[in-house]
Amino acid sequence: MNNIKHSLLALAACTLFAGAAQANTTYNFGGVIEDGVLAGQSFSGQFSFDETLLAASPDYLMPSTLTLSFQGTVYTLATALDGSTGISFDVGKPVGIDAVWGTDANGLLLSSGFGSPYLADTAGNFGSVTISASPVPEPASWALGLAGLAAIGLLMSRRRAG
Template sequence: MMFRKTTLALALGLASLAAQAASFNFNGQLDAGPLLGQSFSGQYSYADAALGGVGSESLSLTSFSLSFLGHNYGLADASLAPTADFQDGVFLGLSYQYASPTAQLNMTSGSFDASDAYLKYQPTSGIESSGAYAISAVPEPSSWALSLAGLLALGMLVRRRQA
């Protein structure tokens, strides 16, 4: 009986670690052009269940926000539908395009992975600036809840065993 409870608690804990986050943060800094040193940051999400893991795939973003040069960009501002791009299950980066009469902003995916993905900004009457960005996963609330449930179950087992 005790073995069964311990196994269940461990399974809950491992399941929480295996949960995939579908929301991500990104941040970067321009490393070329007249806006050298300017930073940008944002977040995006997509439905990861739609990822097949084979071939070239572009998943539509369900949310997107970018803060750059005091301006906030979102899904509704995009000139084309923004996507998260993959090749054989490997994340390549984001595709996002924004064009206005005064400037053009693009986020472009990498060739082999996200390490060479970049943001490019070009004022209509100016020189372009560009820079790479880094991405980090944001745990979903359900992942946190599952982790907490696993830890509570383990704590209860240890406490019972001591009593």
């Protein structure tokens, strides 16, 4: 019976720390249009990628998710042109993101820009992109961590009562 309690406690601890090994990390990015008729207007977004793929220290990965809010429109990974998306890295840190939405007069380009990421549209508007340095925790990571804490608390309270 004691072995079962120890096994359950170990399982609960693994559940608690599994959130730290979550594969997807979400980063925020944003900026302000600097040149063009839309100068002063801001844009923002998020992207995530599978961190486990960074083990080989690649310079470029495909995003798992991508959203960009600009001029009242939300652009997503699903609406980007096929093969146009990617994340640039320097020493394991994301430093740029690439995506293209549309090729007509309403086209939009998010580019790594050789170390100076930017957003541009076909109307000549241009703005620099800043990527936040700290990852945003995934909701699933928080839920998994809380479930692990609850399981450990339950096991400890049963242990004291028994």
